[in-house]
Amino acid sequence: MFTEEGKSFFDWFHTMYECEFEELKKVSTVDFDFNLFDVRLNNALSAKIEMASDFRHLQEEKHRTAYALMLKLCDIWFCYEALLIAFKYEGLLENPRSKVNSLSEDTLYIIESEHDIFEVLLDFWGMNGGIVYKGDHRTDMQKYMDYLSSKATSREQKTYLSQVYNLFTNNDKFSTPQILSFAYAVRNQYVHAGESPQTGVEQIETKIAALSFSHDFLVLFCLRAGEYLLNYKRKKVV
Numbered sequence: 001m002f003t004e005e006g007k008s009f010f011d012w013f014h015t016m017y018e019c020e021f022e023e024l025k026k027v028s029t030v031d032f033d034f035n036l037f038d039v040r041l042n043n044a045l046s047a048k049i050e051m052a053s054d055f056r057h058l059q060e061e062k063h064r065t066a067y068a069l070m071l072k073l074c075d076i077w078f079c080y081e082a083l084l085i086a087f088k089y090e091g092l093l094e095n096p097r098s099k100v101n102s103l104s105e106d107t108l109y110i111i112e113s114e115h116d117i118f119e120v121l122l123d124f125w126g127m128n129g130g131i132v133y134k135g136d137h138r139t140d141m142q143k144y145m146d147y148l149s150s151k152a153t154s155r156e157q158k159t160y161l162s163q164v165y166n167l168f169t170n171n172d173k174f175s176t177p178q179i180l181s182f183a184y185a186v187r188n189q190y191v192h193a194g195e196s197p198q199t200g201v202e203q204i205e206t207k208i209a210a211l212s213f214s215h216d217f218l219v220l221f222c223l224r225a226g227e228y229l230l231n232y233k234r235k236k237v238v
Helices: 004-027 032-046 061-089 105-114 117-123 137-151 155-169 176-193 204-237
Strands: none
Touching (some): 004 117, 061 204, 105 117, 105 176, 137 204, 176 204
16 A cells, blocks of 8 residues: 555455455355456555666665555556446446446445445545645646546546546545546556557656545555445345
8 A cells, every 4th residue: 555544444344355355155156257356456465566776767775665556556446447347247236338437326326334434535635735836836736636637538537637627626535436537547547548658647646646535545445345235145044
C-alpha cells in the first residue's frame, strides 16, 4: 500500500477476506471464476516491482516510483475486472457494460455500509492526504483531471470525471463509482495511450499521488467486495 489511509485498512481487510475464504472452503468448492480472481489478487498483492536506475529514463527515484505504480495499478485493475466476472457468475451485475458502475445500488450499498467501504471513502475524502493539496500540486491535479476527461472515450467516463474534478476542487467525498472511474481513466492512459509517468502533469509528484490513491482504493475495494461475494456464496449452501 502506498498511502497512509490505505495502510490503515489493509491488514484488517486482508484478514477478513482470508477468514471468509476459509469459511467458504469448509462448506463448498470455490468455483472457477472466483478462484481466478483470488489467484490474481494474491499475486497482485504479493508482487514487488523494482526498477533499475542505470537506464536513461529511470535515473531519478521519483520516475522509478511512478512507473512501478503504473504497473501495480494495471495489475490490481485486472483483479477488479476478474472480480466483476465472479459477480456476473452469481447474477449480481446490473450494468455489465460499465466498468465502474456494474453493481446494483443495493449490492454496492451493502458493500459500503456493512463491509466498511464507506469508512474508506471518508478516509480518502477528496483524494485526501499530503501532496495533492500543497502548493502547485492542487492546480496540477486539476489539470490532470481535465487531461483525463479530454481523453475519455465514453459519456459515462466524462460525466464521472467532471464530478471528480468538482469534488476534488471543493475537497468533498467521492462516491465509489467516481473513484473507480478516476482509477480507470488513469490506468487507460497507460494501457491504451502509452503515456509516460509524467504525461498529463507538470510535476511527477502529482502523478504519484493519483496512482497511489487509485491503487490503494482498488486494493481495499477488491478485498471487501470479494469478502462480500464469499459470504454471499457461503450463505447459499448453509
